[in-house]
Amino acid sequence: MDSGARQSLKRYFGIAVVIFAVVAGVVWTVPAFLGTDSVTSDTPPLPAKATVAPEALDRFMEDALQRIGAKAVLSREDDDGVIRGIFQLPEGAENTMIGQRLRRFADEEDIELYASPVDGLDLEVRAYAGPSLRQQVLLVPNLPAPPTFNKSVRALDRPLLSIVVTNVGDASADAILKVTVPVSVAIRPYTPFALRSARIAASSWHEVLAHVPREMTPQEAQRAVPLATGIWFDGTPVAPLGTHDVVVVPADRISGARTPEALRVLPAQRSDRKDSLSTLNRARHIASRMGRSALVVSADDPALETILAWAEKAHSEGYRIVLASEAARSSEITGPL
Numbered sequence: 001m002d003s004g005a006r007q008s009l010k011r012y013f014g015i016a017v018v019i020f021a022v023v024a025g026v027v028w029t030v031p032a033f034l035g036t037d038s039v040t041s042d043t044p045p046l047p048a049k050a051t052v053a054p055e056a057l058d059r060f061m062e063d064a065l066q067r068i069g070a071k072a073v074l075s076r077e078d079d080d081g082v083i084r085g086i087f088q089l090p091e092g093a094e095n096t097m098i099g100q101r102l103r104r105f106a107d108e109e110d111i112e113l114y115a116s117p118v119d120g121l122d123l124e125v126r127a128y129a130g131p132s133l134r135q136q137v138l139l140v141p142n143l144p145a146p147p148t149f150n151k152s153v154r155a156l157d158r159p160l161l162s163i164v165v166t167n168v169g170d171a172s173a174d175a176i177l178k179v180t181v182p183v184s185v186a187i188r189p190y191t192p193f194a195l196r197s198a199r200i201a202a203s204s205w206h207e208v209l210a211h212v213p214r215e216m217t218p219q220e221a222q223r224a225v226p227l228a229t230g231i232w233f234d235g236t237p238v239a240p241l242g243t244h245d246v247v248v249v250p251a252d253r254i255s256g257a258r259t260p261e262a263l264r265v266l267p268a269q270r271s272d273r274k275d276s277l278s279t280l281n282r283a284r285h286i287a288s289r290m291g292r293s294a295l296v297v298s299a300d301d302p303a304l305e306t307i308l309a310w311a312e313k314a315h316s317e318g319y320r321i322v323l324a325s326e327a328a329r330s331s332e333i334t335g336p337l
């Protein structure tokens with residue numbers, strides 16, 4: 001074979017190699033580009049849970065809660081179509097076991113249900129009718145007497161507890177504001193004693209918040225309350241006027257909500273769930289476990305005087321009473337009162 005023939009053969013061979021490489025590359029990359037595997041799996045996909053009608057899910061939840069011995073404290077259907085409730089667990093019930101039982105009940109009925117701990121005490125249950133949340137239930141334990149601590153008033157590791165008094169403004173708040181510990185008062189806009197209460201609170205080293213009514217936006221309400229450095233809002237967290245202002249909301253509104261990291265949000269225990277003294281004990285349990293807690297109580301609550309009297313001697317039981325804004329940024333508080 002002469003040199004010309006050999007050169008032609010080499011050239012054809014090189015072209016064949018290039019073509020083969022291109023074809024192999026196409027075969028390899030096209031399935032990946034299309035999001036498919038080149039090898040078909042013999043494993044069938046997991047079946048999706050069947051869509052459950054809201055009414056059927058409600059019946060399931062009612063039966064499941066009865067089976068675990070939970071007693072209704074509060075149940076309501078909100079404007080978003082979600083049923084939210086609080087249920088008391090029987091004495092001695094353990095969250096882990098209760099959660100496992102509820103998930104087993106749900107699996108038997110092919111229902112999408114999740115159970116997760118909250119605040120170191122409660123168990124939150126979320127059940128879905130198809131893609132939509134239908135029931136959000138808080139299961140609360142039967143608590144013993146709250147713990148006390150043998151701590152100095154200068155101890156830095158005392159549990160923090162904030163008391164937020166709402167519905168201030170319709171009457172004089174002088175009796176509330178003369179307490180010797182810091183309290184946060186949520187004042188309703190345009191009420192007869194709003195301006196006076198705000199001025200006395202600020203001059204007495206208490207904290208002024210705006211109690212946001214349903215007919216106003218949080219920003220409008222805060223502008224209407226002089227010296228307000230935050231809001232009390234009965235809903236999911238929303239933005240106040242200032243980036244450093246505190247947003248106090250019910251604790252059961254926090255779970256599952258998308259809260260912007262920039263907000264200083266303080267979840268609070270509401271005294272309208274049970275009687276206010278029981279709610280105070282609950283807030284103390286949470287503070288002892290989580291390091292901080294907050295109690296919301298209305299200015300016209302008959303037990304408010306008793307709660308404030310306890311707050312004035314809370315240091316003797318190892319607790320530290322703080323403003324809502326301090327509890328919201330508890331990690332930044334490094335010094336004693």
